[in-house]
Amino acid sequence: MVSMNVLYMDLVNYVILLCSFIPVWVLFVLGWQVVSPDSISSHNNESMVVEFLWTVFPTLAVVVLCFLNLQCVSYDFLDVGCKIVKVVGRQWYWSYDVSGLGSYDSVMCDVLSGVDNPLCLTLWEFHRFMVTSSDVIHSFSIPEFNIKVDAIPGRLNYVNYCPDRYGIFVGYCTELCGAGHAYMPVVVEVIKQGLFKLE
Ligand SMILES: [Cu+2]
Incomplete structure (x- = not known):
């Protein structure tokens, strides 16, 4: 349970890193798409598998984070023979x-x-x-x-x-x-x- 708490603090740091990386990456790709003559929109690039994966994996990640968060929040209410x-x-x-x-x-x-x-x-x-x-x-x-x-x-x-x-x-x-x-x-x-x- 304690290591869960520590793991949660670590995860928060990773999430902050990820949150900083995503907007930078999106802006970079958008800019690149605007200036590139060979942009993605000119190709047929739909993929059900990719769309399925990028829906399911973030959802699972949110579920795991919610679970860890609840554990962290309810940590104070635990009465385990303190x-x-x-x-x-x-x-x-x-x-x-x-x-x-x-x-x-x-x-x-x-x-x-x-x-x-x-x-x-x-x-x-x-x-x-x-x-x-x-x-x-x-x-x-x-x-x-x-x-x-x-x-x-x-x-x-x-x-x-x-x-x-x-x-x-x-x-x-x-x-x-x-x-x-x-x-x-x-x-x-x-x-x-x-x-x-x-x-
Ligand atoms: Cu004092």
Whole structure:
């Protein structure tokens, strides 16, 4: 399911390329037809097979894209035994509550986007981030995960994510939330299952 999501993002890029290529190609051929004395319209070039193929293949492509799109859209509604990760934005640090780890604060400790207690996620496990705030509006954002969820006081926003690679990922608060806005990085460690520990 996760790789489907990644595949969809890739497909979108290919479709954008294709969408740019088609008008350029059509304009080129049109121009060529206008100036060429031997244009296509002067020949008998109807072909049922070609017309059939260029109707069926794009239709199939649209069906496949619709299917992937629906999967991507419904990805957030999936409830596949997600591990709940509560995320609370505070002035100016993040608090996490991860099942198995309990509740803890993640406070910035140096200028290179380091925090004392990073958020620990396990590889290939579905996590549901439940995001809220205890004071002003923050925004929980991890660009490498394609995640950006507003943390709004009195409201619970959520997003699902399943880490597909090991590593340390850095995100930021992306809502101007006060004097310490720049000093509340999100640091996520994706580790192997069973390696959780807090210092
Ligand atoms: Cu903030």
